[in-house]
Amino acid sequence: MKSCNVIAALVTNLIAYPLMVLWTLAIFPLCLAIWPICKFFLRWETDRTARFFVWLYGRGWVIFMFPFTRYRREGFDRLDFSRPVILVTNHLSFFDSYFMGGLPASSDLLFVVRAWPFRMFWYTLAMRLARYPDVESLDWDVTEELCKSALNRGATPLFFPEGHRSRDGRLQRFYSGAFKLATRTGVPVVPLCITGTDRMLPPGRFWLCPTRVRMRALPAVDPADFPGPLGHREMRRHIHALMAKNIESMSGSAT
Numbered sequence: 001m002k003s004c005n006v007i008a009a010l011v012t013n014l015i016a017y018p019l020m021v022l023w024t025l026a027i028f029p030l031c032l033a034i035w036p037i038c039k040f041f042l043r044w045e046t047d048r049t050a051r052f053f054v055w056l057y058g059r060g061w062v063i064f065m066f067p068f069t070r071y072r073r074e075g076f077d078r079l080d081f082s083r084p085v086i087l088v089t090n091h092l093s094f095f096d097s098y099f100m101g102g103l104p105a106s107s108d109l110l111f112v113v114r115a116w117p118f119r120m121f122w123y124t125l126a127m128r129l130a131r132y133p134d135v136e137s138l139d140w141d142v143t144e145e146l147c148k149s150a151l152n153r154g155a156t157p158l159f160f161p162e163g164h165r166s167r168d169g170r171l172q173r174f175y176s177g178a179f180k181l182a183t184r185t186g187v188p189v190v191p192l193c194i195t196g197t198d199r200m201l202p203p204g205r206f207w208l209c210p211t212r213v214r215m216r217a218l219p220a221v222d223p224a225d226f227p228g229p230l231g232h233r234e235m236r237r238h239i240h241a242l243m244a245k246n247i248e249s250m251s252g253s254a255t
Contacts, residue, residue, distance in 0.1 A: 004199070004209035012068040012210045019064045024122060027057050050129035051108055051155065057126075058101025068210040069200055073102055075217035081106045084151045084187045085220060087158040088178050090243060091165050093197035099213060100158065108155045112147065112177070114163065140177065147181050157181065161236075165203045169251065171244045179223075179232040179239070188220040189235070191243050195250045214250050218242055 031053045038049040062071055079085075081104060089096065100109060111127075115136040118124055131150075133143045147157045159178035166172050182189045196213035221242075226235040 008068075008210050009207060012208050016065060016068060016208055020061075023057070023060050023064060027053065027060070030056075045153075046129055047131040048108060048153070048155070050126055050131075051110065052105065054111075054126055054130055055101055055103070055105060055107070055109060058098045059105075060101070061095075061098040062101050068208070069196075070212045071099065071102060072212065072214045073217075074214065075219075078217050078219055079104065079107075079190065081108075081156060084154075084185075085156055086147075086151075086178055086182050086187050086189045087156060087192055088161050088189055088239065088243075089158065089192035089194055089215075090171055090247060091160040091162050092169065092194065093165060093201045093203070095197050095201050096160070096165075096194055099194060099197065099215060102215060110147065110150045110155045110157045112143065112157055112159045135177065140180075143177065144181055144184070148185060151185060151187060166198070167203055169198050171240065171247055174236050174240050176232055176236055179236040182221075182223040183226065183232045183235065186223060188222050189239060190220045191218040191239050191246075192216070193218065193243050193246045193250060195247060216246055216250060218246060 034053075035049060038044045038052065039046075044052070065071075087109070089100075097111065100111075103109065110130070111132045112135060113132055115134050118127055118134055131146065133146045135143055138146075150157060157178070161174040161178050162172040163175050164172070178189060181187070193216045194213065196211045199209055199211040200213065201208055221235065221239055223231065223235055226232070226238070228234075
């Protein structure tokens with residue numbers, strides 16, 4: 001990993017962290033002001049509204065971090081949220097989920113996550129209202145039914161199939177949940193590859209480093225191409241190989 005310029009890092013942290021606090025405080029009254037519009041004019045249910053506000057919070061972060069962290073999106077013309085899809089993405093940093101704010105507002109993301117984000121008291125209420133499944137606390141059958149229900153209502157489940165942040169930037173082994181869901185519902189999987197967030201804020205570090213973040217959407221993978229009772233495993237291996245290849249090329253090329 002490249003070294004971080006001390007002066008650039010100092011300026012970034014002196015500005016970015018106060019902005020983070022202010023944006024976190026500001027989002028609550030903003031949500032209260034917009035909530036009636038979502039509820040009575042758009043006719044959104046509470047969980048759909050909460051997921052929109054989480055997306056808005058992430059989008060605000062992408063905007064605020066622009067002077068320090070440039071964000072480049074590739075292949076977004078492949079994303080069609082007018083039909084059901086399941087998203088899977090690699091996991092490098094705490095900030096990966098914020099950069100999902102770069103996805104279209106129409107995506108209605110249902111983050112399928114582990115238990116630890118629910119322990120962050122400033123996020124717990126929003127995550128509960130958004131009905132994000134906690135895969136560590138729930139049986140898989142319950143998680144799958146929640147995802148199916150969300151898909152039927154137009155939401156897009158998003159999985160971090162590694163289950164935890166990579167410590168070396170390389171793609172770790174995948175868990176099967178997202179791919180089981182795809183093969184059982186017939187919904188295609190769109191892989192997302194993200195790079196740069198591990199330089200921005202890797203696991204175990206608390207100060208931010210300015211960098212360039214790239215997120216690439218790969219073509220959708222149809223579960224019908226992986227038939228049979230173990231088709232989800234073949235699909236998992238196929239998508240892992242696709243993502244590993246793209247992440248390597250993205251990391252090795254200039255950003």
